[in-house]
Amino acid sequence: MHRALVSPQWVITATSCFASEGEAVASAAPTVTIGGTDPSGSGGRVLPVNWIHPHRDREVVLIRLALRVLDIAPVAVGATAPATGDALRVADYGRTAGEWAPRRPHTAPVVTGSVAAGSFGWTGADGGEVSACQGDAGAPVVRTGGSGPELVGLSIDAGQGGCLGAAGDGPRGAEAVRVDDLASWVRLVAAEPTTSFRAYWPSSAGIGGYELKNGADRAIALDHRSWGAQGQLFFYQPGGQLAWVVGRAYPPAVPALVTVRPAVRPDSILESFAYPVDFRHQFAGTSGQADWGTDEAEARNFELLSGNGGIIWVSCTASPENGVGVIKVFPGLLNGQTEVGEPHLGVTAVCFKVLAPAGYVKLRIPNVYEVQGDSRSPGAGHDVDATVVNVTSGTERTKRVERDESEQFGRTDTICDENHPDYPDNCRETLLELRVVTS
Incomplete structure (x- = not known):
C-alpha cells in the first residue's frame, strides 16, 4: 500500500487498498510503515492503525495512526485542480520492468493529461515511457514547483505497458483519483486537536x-x-x-463514517500477488535459461502460484552473495514419474532466492524429500518455514528449515512408515509454501 502523510496522525491512500471488490472497507487495519526507504519497514517505523475513514464517493481513504509523526513534514493537499501539461512527480514501490518487489522507491517526472471531475491522467514527461504497475495503487502524485510540493492525486489505474507480468507494448501512463477538491474533507476528518x-x-x-x-x-x-x-x-x-x-478537545465532529465497497477495475494497479507469467532476472547462473515465470515452471513439472516477490524461483547455479546462496528443494522420482526442476548435483532441484525479509511464495512441487537452507557462511542466510501436504491423507504440516541446515520430507522423513503396504506412495508430500521466518 502506498500513501501520503497529510497531517501528523493521518495518511491518505486509495480505498481499494483495504477491500476486495464488493467487500466493505474495514474500520481498522494492522499497520502502516512511515519513513525509511524499504517497504518491509526497515529504516522506518511500523505504526498501528486505529481508524480508516473512506470518502463517500471517491476512491480515497484517510487512515488514522495510533501515534503522531512529528519528525516528517506532512505534504500539503493541493487547492487547485491539475491542468493539462502541469509538471508532476510520482513515487512508488510497485513492480518495474524487471523487479517484482523493489526494495527502494522509484520516482519519475510526469505531466498531467486529460482532467475529469474526479480524476486525471498522467504520462511520462518529455515522452518518457513511464507507467504505473501492479503494486502502485495509492501512489501519491505531487505537483512540483511553486511554493512547495502539493498532493493532487493518487494513482489507481494503468495500462501497465512494460511492467513485469504485462505486455511490453501496452499503454503507458496512469489514471489518478483527484484529491485537490477534497482538501476541506481532509481538514475536517484529519483535524488537529486543540491545546485544551x-x-x-x-x-x-x-x-x-x-x-x-x-x-x-x-x-x-x-x-x-x-x-x-x-x-x-x-x-x-x-x-x-x-x-x-x-x-x-477537537474541532466539530467529522463526517459520518460510510460503508464503501470499492470496485476493482480491469486496469487496477493493486498488487494481485499472482506469480508473473514471464519473469527475467539476474539469477540465472550458468543455466542459460532466460525466463523464470510460471510457463517455464510448468515445463519443469511444478507450479508457481503466488507470492509477494520476496522469494523467487532462480537457477541452482546462481552465485552466492554475501554468504547467502539459494534455498534448494529436492523432489524425488517415484514410480517412474517425470523429472521436476533442473539437473543439479546428479539429481534434480528447484531453487529459490530470498530477496526480502518477509518474503513468501506459494507453489506446488511434488514428491519433495528435502529442503536445504541458503546459508553459505556462518550467520548468513534465512530461516524459512516449509509447508507440505501429504498426497494420500491431505494432511498439511509445516517444518522450520534453519538457514544452515536441511530438513527431510516425504519418504526420507523419520515419520514415514516404510513398512506401510503403499510405501513410498503413502509418504509422498507436495511442497505448498516457503515463507521467511521474521524475528
Missing part, C-alpha cells in the same frame, strides 16, 4: 481499589489506552478525592 482538554467522565469512588482520599497521594497522569496517543489521559490531583478522564 475537556472532561469525559469523573469518578469519586476511586480507581483500582484506591479511594483517592489521602491528601498525601501523588498526582497521577497516565495514558489509559496504553498506546502513547495524545487523545485521553487519566488524571488525579492530590487531596481532590476525584479522578478524571480527560481528552483533547
